[in-house]
Amino acid sequence: MVLSKGFEIEMYTGTPQGEIVGLSDKIVGSLDGFVREPDSRNVEYTTSPSSNYENLLCALLRPRRELRNYLQRLGNYTLIPGSTLSLDGGDRFFRSDPTNPYHDYIENTYGTKVVTASVHINIGISDPELLMRACRVIRVEAPLFLALSASSPFLNSKTTGYHSTRWGIFPQTPSHVPLFASHAHHIEWVENQLAAGTMQNVRHLWASVRPNGDRRPYDLNRLELRICDLVTDPIALLAITALLEARLLQVIDNPHLDPLTQSNFSPEELVALTVSNEAAAASASLDAQLKHWQDGTNILARDWIAQMYQEVWAIAKQQGFSCFLSPLQKLLREGNEAQQWLQLHAVGFDCQRVITQAIVATQERELELENKLCSSLVA
Numbered sequence: 001m002v003l004s005k006g007f008e009i010e011m012y013t014g015t016p017q018g019e020i021v022g023l024s025d026k027i028v029g030s031l032d033g034f035v036r037e038p039d040s041r042n043v044e045y046t047t048s049p050s051s052n053y054e055n056l057l058c059a060l061l062r063p064r065r066e067l068r069n070y071l072q073r074l075g076n077y078t079l080i081p082g083s084t085l086s087l088d089g090g091d092r093f094f095r096s097d098p099t100n101p102y103h104d105y106i107e108n109t110y111g112t113k114v115v116t117a118s119v120h121i122n123i124g125i126s127d128p129e130l131l132m133r134a135c136r137v138i139r140v141e142a143p144l145f146l147a148l149s150a151s152s153p154f155l156n157s158k159t160t161g162y163h164s165t166r167w168g169i170f171p172q173t174p175s176h177v178p179l180f181a182s183h184a185h186h187i188e189w190v191e192n193q194l195a196a197g198t199m200q201n202v203r204h205l206w207a208s209v210r211p212n213g214d215r216r217p218y219d220l221n222r223l224e225l226r227i228c229d230l231v232t233d234p235i236a237l238l239a240i241t242a243l244l245e246a247r248l249l250q251v252i253d254n255p256h257l258d259p260l261t262q263s264n265f266s267p268e269e270l271v272a273l274t275v276s277n278e279a280a281a282a283s284a285s286l287d288a289q290l291k292h293w294q295d296g297t298n299i300l301a302r303d304w305i306a307q308m309y310q311e312v313w314a315i316a317k318q319q320g321f322s323c324f325l326s327p328l329q330k331l332l333r334e335g336n337e338a339q340q341w342l343q344l345h346a347v348g349f350d351c352q353r354v355i356t357q358a359i360v361a362t363q364e365r366e367l368e369l370e371n372k373l374c375s376s377l378v379a
Contacts, residue, residue, distance in 0.1 A: 004049040004124035010117040012080040018355040038103040040096035058374040083152035083166040083229040116166040128183035140293040142208035143281035147301040149228035150285040151337035163285035163338035174198040190217040242325035246312035
């Protein structure tokens with residue numbers, strides 16, 4: 001069995017010099033498949049669900065090629081990697097839709113802390129109780145996926161002390177989200193949050209992982225992993241996704257795999273441990289010292305990931321997607337985007353030079369993959 005997978009990708013637009021420029025109102029008005037975020041400086045596209053990794057690769061690249069061509073028609077604009085306002089612009093909001101009252105609320109409540117770019121990975125699971133158990137497992141392991149994806153060490157042309165500044169400053173909302181023991185627990189909790197005003201609507205659940213579906217919280221059909229920074233390289237993103245899928249297949253195959261029954265900690269203690277692990281992963285990503293959810297053992301993020309990789313490799317091989325999982329080894333060896341940028345910064349590259357190089361590298365990587373693997377794309 002393989003699961004259906006889809007992505008929501010948020011990206012910044014701007015100049016080849018790294019200045020982020022708000023163009024989403026123009027993009028959304030001219031191109032199908034793109035939607036605006038509250039701030040106009042980033043724009044989102046979504047891939048259709050697919051169980052096939054080759055199809056997903058091209059689905060990630062195709063809208064980006066279309067967007068790049070459109071940006072060139074507007075002027076000398078491009079796509080900018082990273083998950084924060086790396087060089088400047090963190091002092092004010094640029095509204096994409098001044099008439100939207102929900103955007104009013106977001107700007108007034110959170111300011112530019114939410115003006116970030118990221119990738120949300122959606123994996124289809126239609127059984128609601130199985131979905132809740134999957135969410136429990138992935139919630140306590142979400143820091144590992146943040147560690148793999150971190151790409152926001154800069155803000156306003158300074159290093160911040162984070163590898164993922166985005167997750168370090170992001171206003172997780174509501175401030176306390178429990179491990180949902182059942183679908184009924186989730187429904188009751190969401191209804192209570194809406195009644196109390198801690199959630200403005202059913203989308204206003206900004207945690208690392210959430211159950212998602214067409215009529216939340218009642219009709220649910222997928223797990224949404226929201227913790228990841230933007231991963232611009234599609235091969236790296238698919239490797240992270242393959243790890244997530246293989247882990248979920250393991251959860252599906254083993255009904256006893258559940259933090260509520262397999263941990264030495266209470267549900268409240270598990271949430272606190274996970275919040276602490278997320279903060280550590282936001283600071284040091286793959287080099288973060290984490291505590292394992294089963295017994296509190298100290299373990300480096302990269303070691304935990306390597307352990308999980310070994311555990312799920314046979315599942316990925318059996319299901320025919322191990323070739324998409326294997327690039328994870330390179331990511332563990334060479335570091336994520338934040339770590340690579342910080343290495344350059346440590347040897348004297350200023351933030352702008354790091355970002356401008358990354359802009360070029362991202363475009364070159366897209367072209368290389370299109371030519372090799374998605375040659376049917378229209379350039």
